[in-house]
Amino acid sequence: MKSYSTALYLPITFVITTSIYADHSISWDGTLYGYVETMNVRRDSILNPNNQIAALSSRTATIETRLNFKLELENWDFTARPILLMNEKSNNSVTKDNNAAYFSQWQARFHATDNVNISIGREVLNWGPAQFKSLASPFYFDNGRSNPMRELSGMDNIKIAWSPNINNTITLARINKSGHDLPNDWNNSWLLKLDTRSNELATGIAILRYPNVNTFIGMYGQYTANDSLLLYTEIASSVDVKRQIDTLMGIAWTFDNGQTLNLEYMRNNHGFNSDEIHAYFNQASVNYAQAAYALSHLPLLLGKDYLHLVWQSNPLETYIYWRIMATHSITDHGNELSAYAEYTLNESTSLFGMAIVNLGNERQEFSSLLHNNFNLGIKIAFP
Amino acid sequence: MQYKFICHCSARSANIASQFRSRSRRRLPGIIWEINLVSTENGRVIDAQDFEVSAIEEASVAETLRPPRFRGSKLLQIGHNMWITRPGLSKPIPISPRQRLSGMVSNGDIAATNYVGDYNPELVGEETVQSEPCYVLELTAKHKRATYNRIRYWISKSREVGVKAEFYSLSNKLMKIANFNYKNNIVYAEKTIPFISDMTIKDALMDAVTTMKYGTITVKSISPNKFDLGQIQ
Numbered sequence: 275m276k277s278y279s280t281a282l283y284l285p286i287t288f289v290i291t292t293s294i295y296a297d298h299s300i301s302w303d304g305t306l307y308g309y310v311e312t313m314n315v316r317r318d319s320i321l322n323p324n325n326q327i328a329a330l331s332s333r334t335a336t337i338e339t340r341l342n343f344k345l346e347l348e349n350w351d352f353t354a355r356p357i358l359l360m361n362e363k364s365n366n367s368v369t370k371d372n373n374a375a376y377f378s379q380w381q382a383r384f385h386a387t388d389n390v391n392i393s394i395g396r397e398v399l400n401w402g403p404a405q406f407k408s409l410a411s412p413f414y415f416d417n418g419r420s421n422p423m424r425e426l427s428g429m430d431n432i433k434i435a436w437s438p439n440i441n442n443t444i445t446l447a448r449i450n451k452s453g454h455d456l457p458n459d460w461n462n463s464w465l466l467k468l469d470t471r472s473n474e475l476a477t478g479i480a481i482l483r484y485p486n487v488n489t490f491i492g493m494y495g496q497y498t499a500n501d502s503l504l505l506y507t508e509i510a511s512s513v514d515v516k517r518q519i520d521t522l523m524g525i526a527w528t529f530d531n532g533q534t535l536n537l538e539y540m541r542n543n544h545g546f547n548s549d550e551i552h553a554y555f556n557q558a559s560v561n562y563a564q565a566a567y568a569l570s571h572l573p574l575l576l577g578k579d580y581l582h583l584v585w586q587s588n589p590l591e592t593y594i595y596w597r598i599m600a601t602h603s604i605t606d607h608g609n610e611l612s613a614y615a616e617y618t619l620n621e622s623t624s625l626f627g628m629a630i631v632n633l634g635n636e637r638q639e640f641s642s643l644l645h646n647n648f649n650l651g652i653k654i655a656f657p
Numbered sequence: 658m659q660y661k662f663i664c665h666c667s668a669r670s671a672n673i674a675s676q677f678r679s680r681s682r683r684r685l686p687g688i689i690w691e692i693n694l695v696s697t698e699n700g701r702v703i704d705a706q707d708f709e710v711s712a713i714e715e716a717s718v719a720e721t722l723r724p725p726r727f728r729g730s731k732l733l734q735i736g737h738n739m740w741i742t743r744p745g746l747s748k749p750i751p752i753s754p755r756q757r758l759s760g761m762v763s764n765g766d767i768a769a770t771n772y773v774g775d776y777n778p779e780l781v782g783e784e785t786v787q788s789e790p791c792y793v794l795e796l797t798a799k800h801k802r803a804t805y806n807r808i809r810y811w812i813s814k815s816r817e818v819g820v821k822a823e824f825y826s827l828s829n830k831l832m833k834i835a836n837f838n839y840k841n842n843i844v845y846a847e848k849t850i851p852f853i854s855d856m857t858i859k860d861a862l863m864d865a866v867t868t869m870k871y872g873t874i875t876v877k878s879i880s881p882n883k884f885d886l887g888q889i890q
Contacts, residue, residue, distance in 0.1 A: 303728050342729060342744055355744065378745070383888075388880050391888065400748040401887065408748065418747040425745040435888060437881035440716045440735060445887055469887060473715070473736030476751075476886075498737045501755040528753035588756045589741055590732075592704055621724035655725035 304341040309423060309626075309651025310334070319643055320559045320636050321569040327562065328569060328643070331363035331370075336651075340378070340425070353395075354380040357425075376454045379428040391435045396428035396453050399465070401478060402494035402508045404522045406538045406582035406601065407575065409508035410492035412482045413452075413460060416574050422614075422628065423649055427454040431465075443469045449484075460484055474498045488513035502528045518543040532588030538581070545578040551606050555637045576639040577605030593618045601640070608638030622655045685845055687713040687879030690852075691722070696867040715774070716884045731889055742890055749886050775799055776808060783814075786821050790814045805832065818851055831861040845876050 311334040315325045322328040337360045345352040359374045381395030400417070402410035408417045418426045433447040445467040449460045463484030470477050475497050482490040496506040504526040511519045524538040546554060554576070558568035581604060586597040596615040603609075611633065616626040628649040634641035689711045696704040707723040716735045721727040729744040739756075740749040776796035784793050796808040806829065811821040816839070824833045840854035856869045882888050 303725065305726075340745060385880065385882075388878060389882070391880075391882050398747065398890070399887075402748065403751045411748075414747065426747045435882060435885065437885050440714060440881045440884045443882070443885040443887060467887070469885065471735045471738060471884070471886070474738065476735075476738050496738070496751055498739075498751075498754065501737075502753055504751060504753055506751070526751075526753065528755040530755070532756045534753060534756065589750065589752065590756055592706075592727075618726065622726055624726055653726070655728065657725070 299346045300344065302341065302343045304339055304656055306654045306656065307336070307338040307340065307651060309336050309649050311336070311423070311647065311649045313647045314645040316636060316641065316643055316645055318636050320555050321565055321572065321642050323562070323565060325365070327566050329365060330643070331365045333364040334361055336361035336423070349385045351383040351385075352381070353383075376427070378425060378454065389437050392433070393435075394432045396430050397433070398426045398428045399431070399447070399449075400426065401467075401469075401480070402492075403476075403496040403504070403506040404494070404508045404524055404538060405536055405584050405599075406540055406580065407508075407522060409510040409520055409522050409540075410478065410480060410494040412480070412490040412492060412510075412512070420574075423651075429453050429460065441471050443467075445469070449482075488517065504528075512544075514544050520544060532591065534584075534586055534588070536582075536584040536586075538583075540575075540580045540582065542575050542578050542580065545573065545575055545605065547578055548605050551576060551639070552637070555642075577603045579604035603639055606634075606638045608632070608634035608640040610640040616653075624653050626651050626653060684714070685843075685876055687711065688843070688874065688876050689879070690874040691872050693870045693872070694867060696865065698863070698865045700864070711879050711883060713879045713881075713884070718883060718889065733884060733886065733889055735884060740886060740889075742886075744890070746890070749889065778810075784811065786811050786813075789816075789820065791820060816851065833861055834859045841871060841874055843874055843876050 313330060313332055313334075315330050315332060316322070317324055319325070322330070339358040341354075341356050341358075343352075343354045343356075355378045357374070357376055357378045359372075361372050363370045363372060377396055379396050379398060381393050381397055383391055383393040383395075386392050398414070400408055400411045400414040402408055404410075405417070407419075408414045413429055414426055418424070430450045430453055431447045432450065433445060435443055435445045437443040445465070447465040447467075449463045449465060451461045452458045460482070461484075463482055465480060465482050467478065467480040475495070477495040478493065480490075480492040482492075484490075491511040493509045494507065496504060498504055504524075506524045506526070508522045509519065510521075511517060520540070520542050522538055522540040524536055526534055526536045528534045554568060558565045581602045583600045583602075584597060585599075587595055589595060594615070594617055597613065599610075599612045601610045609632070610630065612628070612630040614626070614628045616624050618624045626649075628647075630644075630647040632641040632644055632646065636642055689709065692708045692710060694704070694706045694708070695702060705724070706721060706727070708719045708721055710717060710719045712718075717733075719732045721730040727743075731742050733740045733742070733749070737754055739752050739754060741752050742749040775798060777799055778794045778796050780792060781795045782793045784791055791811040791813055794810040794812060796810055798806050805824045806827045807825045809823040809825070810819055812818065813820050818837070818839050820837055822835045822837075823831055824835070826832050835856060835858045837853055838855045839851040841852040842849050843852045844850070852874055853871050855871065858867045858869075860866070
């Protein structure tokens with residue numbers, strides 16, 4: 275088990291620092307998560323036959339503490355979000371402990387002027403209004419959906435942000451390295467981002483330049499047409515074999531009761547068409563080595579065209595929150611259904627549950643590895 | 658839930674509607690305050706929350722301080738655009754203005770009503786509210802985005818502040834009744850300005866009451882960075 279000393283170092287530094295500065299405010303809080311997960315692995319999977327390649331756990335029990343520390347001085351803010359994680363994964367008769375302590379995010383921010391902030395830290399650099407995928411950000415394409423119970427970990431960066439007014443911000447960041455558990459694909463890259471926010475419109479463009487790789491360009495826009503209707507889009511231009519543009523368009527309608535229906539369509543030009551998907555699974559089915567190769571090169575999104583539907587309760591409601599999602603691959607006709615619900619027991623405690631059901635066969639993207647996945651847990655906020 | 662500085666405006670002369678507009682244009686460099694909200698239904702407390710609100714021009718950020726399960730949640734509003742974010746969330750989520758109108762959160766919208774930006778005022782008479790002579794304004798929605806079709810608004814003649822408001826739906830049904838008190842004062846540009854201290858909102862359709870107490874008020878310049886989605890989390 276890793277030592278927790280790393281995750282506790284910064285908070286202790288905070289306390290020492292506060293004793294030096296008289297004019298400061300310090301705060302902390304945390305949330306304890308306890309949840310169990312069952313995963314129904316597909317035995318006839320082509321990519322993971324009999325679960326012998328990926329060795330996915332059928333049961334996982336997790337206890338996770340997510341802490342927040344904040345210290346505010348006159349011109350400085352320090353924040354840290356250490357995560358202490360303990361989980362036990364079981365797969366048939368094999369049980370494995372997996373413990374970790376790390377900073378999901380941390381930041382030291384200097385207010386150089388009223389309009390300019392300079393910061394160093396680990397920060398989630400994710401933006402845009404889309405729910406299905408985050409096209410406008412190069413770092414978090416799948417928006418955390420590959421493991422929805424875990425929160426995203428930040429990118430290590432040094433950043434300067436200039437907001438001449440409340441409507442515009444220009445950000446320049448140097449990405450030193452990927453954060454805690456992300457691939458090191460973006461080390462030593464530069465990010466330039468421009469955001470605008472007006473009465474009904476919000477737009478942004480992000481340009482990422484990284485060594486020896488062609489530039490990534492991401493854009494987003496959202497338009498609040500009226501009290502009920504929100505229109506939005508995210509666009510990405512990046513180079514795989516050749517430069518391709520991926521697009522996502524979304525519409526959200528809010529009903530009188532506060533529930534919202536989102537419908538998103540995504541065109542993934544980096545993905546395979548139906549013939550290519552067929553060939554991909556055919557190649558993987560030749561032998562274990564081919565299956566392992568196909569699995570290790572499984573793209574974040576296999577097909578070209580997707581529909582994503584979200585129906586959710588008002589996130590501003592205080593006692594019950596629920597969300598139902600359905601994703602349909604127009605390319606291979608597979609479907610994924612998922613639901614999340616959270617019920618408040620008291621001021622500090624809530625119960626939550628999540629279910630993901632994949633409909634389709636072993637040659638369709640969503641159902642290629644798992645039949646279903648269920649989570650049930652409790653969340654306790656403190657102090 | 659979100660809150661914005663409410664300009665409860667003056668009524669010195671017969672041209673009260675005109676003053677309503679001009680007085681409301683007076684801008685502060687920024688204002689920060691805390692709100693304690695308690696909601697009751699049939700006499701039973703069903704919700705209690707604390708917020709810190711920072712507001713400048715047409716933008717506001719409301720951060721939840723209590724209850725613990727929502728601590729650190731923020732609601733950002735710039736014009737009609739709104740986003741909600743929480744610690745650990747992958748990114749801020751855009752939400753629709755209508756979402757602040759349903760359930761318990763709907764009372765936040767009354768606190769956020771942009772009387773001047775969203776409504777045309779007309780002086781319709783004079784009445785007494787709790788023994789205090791008042792002008793009565795009829796506020797009519799300028800556009801479909803306004804939350805209520807019309808608002809009836811009482812302004813104290815002597816204190817020059819709004820003391821009561823009635824909110825009507827599109828079908829002209831009375832939805833809510835709000836009463837305002839001003840025991841807080843803020844000092845800006847060597848002038849003392851009365852600031853709301855508490856607001857009581859009664860639901861006209863059911864036995865539900867929400868009380869909001871305002872305190873710890875600071876007038877100061879707020880960095881525009883505070884309203885940047887990339888720096889809000």
